[in-house]
Amino acid sequence: MAPRAAASPGPVPTGDSSPAPASAFPTASAPTTANAPSAVGALAPADGPSQAKPARLAVGGATWRGLLFLLLNLPLGLIGFVFVTVMLALGAGLAVTVIGLPLLTVGLWICRGFGAVERARARWLLGLRIPAPSRPPRRREGGGLGSAFAALGDPVAWRHALYLFIRLPWSIISFVAALLLVTVGWVVLPWATRALVAVDRAMIRGLLSPSESVERRIRELEADRGTLVDSAAADLRRIERDLHDGAQARLVTLAMGLGLAKEKLADDPGAAALMVAEAHGEAKLALQELRDLARGINPAILTDRGLPAALISLAARCTVPTRTACALTSRPAAAVETMLYFAASELLTNISKHSGAQAATVELRRVADGSTLLLEISDDGVGGVDPRGGSGITGLTERVDAVDGTLTVHSPPGGPSRVSVSVPWREAEAEPVGG
Numbered sequence: 001m002a003p004r005a006a007a008s009p010g011p012v013p014t015g016d017s018s019p020a021p022a023s024a025f026p027t028a029s030a031p032t033t034a035n036a037p038s039a040v041g042a043l044a045p046a047d048g049p050s051q052a053k054p055a056r057l058a059v060g061g062a063t064w065r066g067l068l069f070l071l072l073n074l075p076l077g078l079i080g081f082v083f084v085t086v087m088l089a090l091g092a093g094l095a096v097t098v099i100g101l102p103l104l105t106v107g108l109w110i111c112r113g114f115g116a117v118e119r120a121r122a123r124w125l126l127g128l129r130i131p132a133p134s135r136p137p138r139r140r141e142g143g144g145l146g147s148a149f150a151a152l153g154d155p156v157a158w159r160h161a162l163y164l165f166i167r168l169p170w171s172i173i174s175f176v177a178a179l180l181l182v183t184v185g186w187v188v189l190p191w192a193t194r195a196l197v198a199v200d201r202a203m204i205r206g207l208l209s210p211s212e213s214v215e216r217r218i219r220e221l222e223a224d225r226g227t228l229v230d231s232a233a234a235d236l237r238r239i240e241r242d243l244h245d246g247a248q249a250r251l252v253t254l255a256m257g258l259g260l261a262k263e264k265l266a267d268d269p270g271a272a273a274l275m276v277a278e279a280h281g282e283a284k285l286a287l288q289e290l291r292d293l294a295r296g297i298n299p300a301i302l303t304d305r306g307l308p309a310a311l312i313s314l315a316a317r318c319t320v321p322t323r324t325a326c327a328l329t330s331r332p333a334a335a336v337e338t339m340l341y342f343a344a345s346e347l348l349t350n351i352s353k354h355s356g357a358q359a360a361t362v363e364l365r366r367v368a369d370g371s372t373l374l375l376e377i378s379d380d381g382v383g384g385v386d387p388r389g390g391s392g393i394t395g396l397t398e399r400v401d402a403v404d405g406t407l408t409v410h411s412p413p414g415g416p417s418r419v420s421v422s423v424p425w426r427e428a429e430a431e432p433v434g435g
């Protein structure tokens with residue numbers, strides 16, 4: 001037998017891929033037992049069962065409300081379109097009969113009701129607050145026929161009818177788009193809903209909202225009506241005070257004097273005659289006060305001869321020498337005449353009491369192609385009139401505003417002063433001729 005080879009002090013390299021002992025490769029890059037768990041833990045989330053969840057599509061409450069609004073467009077739009085089409089067809093076809101105009105009137109009122117429903121739906125679902133338009137004024141003249149014509153001339157009702165008529169095509173488009181968004185368009189649901197609802201918002205604002213100019217005019221008329229009511233109440237109080245303190249007191253004195261004269265007639269005829277003479281004077285004064293009071297309510301010269309003659313009469317009674325220049329070929333409406341007469345009366349009274357003027361002028365003429373009636377009163381007094389100071393000019397301005405007029409004051413300190421009152425020209429109505 002061959003002798004056994006001596007054992008080599010080091011390992012013998014072979015082609016075997018068996019790992020060498022750990023002590024044979026004491027290198028720094030070799031993983032240690034302490035680091036092994038961290039390496040395994042780092043790979044666990046990638047291979048384990050718990051993976052990162054995908055981000056969910058955020059859809060808020062406003063989007064769901066807008067989607068509900070779009071889905072309701074079709075049924076409501078179909079009902080409104082059918083109603084307005086049938087209403088217009090029947091109303092126009094039966095216009096030559098008795099029921100044509102009433103049918104159109106009722107239909108327009110119902111169109112306003114549809115508009116109220118649409119505004120409420122936009123407020124609840126879209127947060128769009130549109131104020132309700134004012135109702136058309138009622139006409140007292142003409143009875144039911146006058147009310148029917150007033151409703152037919154209501155622009156708000158016709159805009160509501162137009163909204164219902166053009167609503168159907170968009171209702172179909174928005175309904176189909178809403179269904180597609182619910183079924184297959186979840187990715188773009190919030191943005192697409194917002195874009196579709198913007199079209200509805202524009203239509204509601206454009207056709208169902210009140211007209212700013214009309215509403216402003218209504219507010220002005222309501223304020224003017226309140227001014228007229230307050231002015232009428234103040235006039236009634238003034239008339240009652242003048243009657244109580246003036247003519248009534250003189251008539252009481254007259255009755256007492258005549259009673260005393262009656263008692264002294266048999267015993268002292270001379271004293272009775274003097275008392276009768278005093279009573280006669282009191283009767284004349286009471287009659288003059290009643291005439292002045294009647295002139296302050298409705299001057300006879302204004303009713304019989306018109307505004308130019310009434311202004312000449314006022315100028316003649318003014319304590320300041322006043323020149324008049326009135327150029328009118330026809331009479332304005334009674335309300336315009338009355339307002340200008342009392343405006344001139346108050347202004348001339350102010351000139352007499354406060355201006356210290358030596359002369360005044362009253363001019364009345366039509367300007368601006370005859371569409372405006374202008375009254376100008378000027379004086380050479382001390383001036384300094386401030387219309388904002390709460391004087392009588394303030395109340396006069398309110399009366400002028402009540403007939404759509406304007407009052408302009410130019411009164412620098414030291415004078416001269418000029419007050420201009422311009423009102424729209426309205427022709428006087430022809431008086432009915434008695435049979």
